[in-house]
Amino acid sequence: MKLSNKIEKKFKEIFQVDPVIIRSPGRVNLIGEHTDYNYGFVLPAAIDMAIYFAISSRSDNLCKLFASDMNESFEFAIDKIIYSEKGWPNYLMGVVDQLKKGGYRFSGFNCVFGGDIPIGAGLSSSAAVEAGLAFALNHLYNLEIDKLSLVKIAQKAENEFVGVNCGIMDQYINIFGERGKVLRIDCRSLEIEYFPFDYNNISIVLFNSNVSHSLASSEYNQRRKECSAGVEIIKSEIPQIESLRDVSIGLLEEFKNKIEPVVYQRCKYVVEEDLRLLKACDALKIHDLKTFGSLMSQTHEGLSKDYEVSCEELDYLVELTKENPKVYGSRMMGGGFGGCTISLIENDVIEEVSKHVMEKYKQKFNLDVNIYVTKISSGTNIISIKENATA
Numbered sequence: 001m002k003l004s005n006k007i008e009k010k011f012k013e014i015f016q017v018d019p020v021i022i023r024s025p026g027r028v029n030l031i032g033e034h035t036d037y038n039y040g041f042v043l044p045a046a047i048d049m050a051i052y053f054a055i056s057s058r059s060d061n062l063c064k065l066f067a068s069d070m071n072e073s074f075e076f077a078i079d080k081i082i083y084s085e086k087g088w089p090n091y092l093m094g095v096v097d098q099l100k101k102g103g104y105r106f107s108g109f110n111c112v113f114g115g116d117i118p119i120g121a122g123l124s125s126s127a128a129v130e131a132g133l134a135f136a137l138n139h140l141y142n143l144e145i146d147k148l149s150l151v152k153i154a155q156k157a158e159n160e161f162v163g164v165n166c167g168i169m170d171q172y173i174n175i176f177g178e179r180g181k182v183l184r185i186d187c188r189s190l191e192i193e194y195f196p197f198d199y200n201n202i203s204i205v206l207f208n209s210n211v212s213h214s215l216a217s218s219e220y221n222q223r224r225k226e227c228s229a230g231v232e233i234i235k236s237e238i239p240q241i242e243s244l245r246d247v248s249i250g251l252l253e254e255f256k257n258k259i260e261p262v263v264y265q266r267c268k269y270v271v272e273e274d275l276r277l278l279k280a281c282d283a284l285k286i287h288d289l290k291t292f293g294s295l296m297s298q299t300h301e302g303l304s305k306d307y308e309v310s311c312e313e314l315d316y317l318v319e320l321t322k323e324n325p326k327v328y329g330s331r332m333m334g335g336g337f338g339g340c341t342i343s344l345i346e347n348d349v350i351e352e353v354s355k356h357v358m359e360k361y362k363q364k365f366n367l368d369v370n371i372y373v374t375k376i377s378s379g380t381n382i383i384s385i386k387e388n389a390t391a
């Protein structure tokens with residue numbers, strides 16, 4: 001049975017009414033890592049792994065949730081939102097909390113959700129939950145929230161309620177993703193540009209390391225602080241500098257002796273990564289995927305050596321794929337310290353490369369690696385709507 005049908009069936013079993021079905025995708029990021037919170041560029045795409053919501057409105061102020069993957073229920077009242085030790089309800093309560101703070105008027109809802117985005121794999125299952133619910137409630141209650149505001153509401157839910165200080169990339173691509181296209185987001189102006197990324201002979205392949213080191217969130221916040229520390233030093237002499245986006249390699253060099261070495265190293269990675277992304281987009285315009293791929297591999301070097309957010313497992317996965325000349329580029333993806341690597345691979349060698357990676361990885365870490373050949377899909381959308389679903 002299709003996942004969306006499974007979710008719909010469960011919903012009808014529990015709530016005995018017809019729901020609206022919404023699909024909210026995970027994401028990959030081709031290049032531009034740890035640049036979003038530095039007001040730089042990112043190049044993500046929505047993928048064919050998603051979370052499905054079956055949802056209907058209620059006339060009281062209760063929100064009744066069922067997480068199908070966890071087989072767990074949770075209930076809260078709109079006017080009584082309290083952080084839950086259970087974890088997953090916070091991603092949904094955070095959205096309701098933001099909508100309330102935004103002054104939007106709505107009542108409760110019934111919701112069953114679940115999907116196939118692996119959790120902790122760096123494919124933004126949390127943004128899919130947040131942005132998916134924001135989209136669903138906007139639809140259900142005709143709140144007339146524009147797309148960019150939905151993105152900001154979902155991001156704020158994560159920052160303020162869940163307590164993770166993420167940038168804007170994951171929620172942005174979740175709402176704005178388009179089939180067969182990657183999206184360049186300028187995280188300073190929030191302007192976007194779509195680039196077709198739809199090749200017959202090349203695929204985006206993810207290798208899930210199946211590790212998720214506990215360092216991830218503390219180190220993420222630490223990197224943010226290190227970047228701000230670098231900016232503060234430059235800003236103290238050049239007040240118009242607001243973020244690393246305003247800093248060129250030349251300017252950074254001028255300040256090298258005034259900045260702590262580790263902070264300099266972090267800043268250098270970010271400034272270089274923005275330049276790499278722009279070069280990668282130029283390559284994409286002329287369908288030069290070899291150059292694009294080699295820029296991705298350079299990103300990995302930077303993330304591993306300068307930004308230091310990789311780990312043994314991710315480095316090894318990248319190294320293993322590099323051995324094949326039909327792999328154009330590979331790198332760790334997302335926040336780091338686990339999750340997936342992303343590679344551009346010619347279709348006719350995917351099987352051979354996968355087999356090699358699986359064997360070697362198992363030998364070295366005694367762990368399995370899951371491999372996903374992804375397709376670029378659309379952003380969050382309604383896939384089924386019944387006449388009386390919102391009644």
Ligand code: GLA
Pocket residue numbers: 032033034035036037166167168169170334335336
């Ligand atoms: C996580 C965050 C994003 C972004 C990436 C790193 O996925 O949620 O905002 O910062 O890490 O590029």
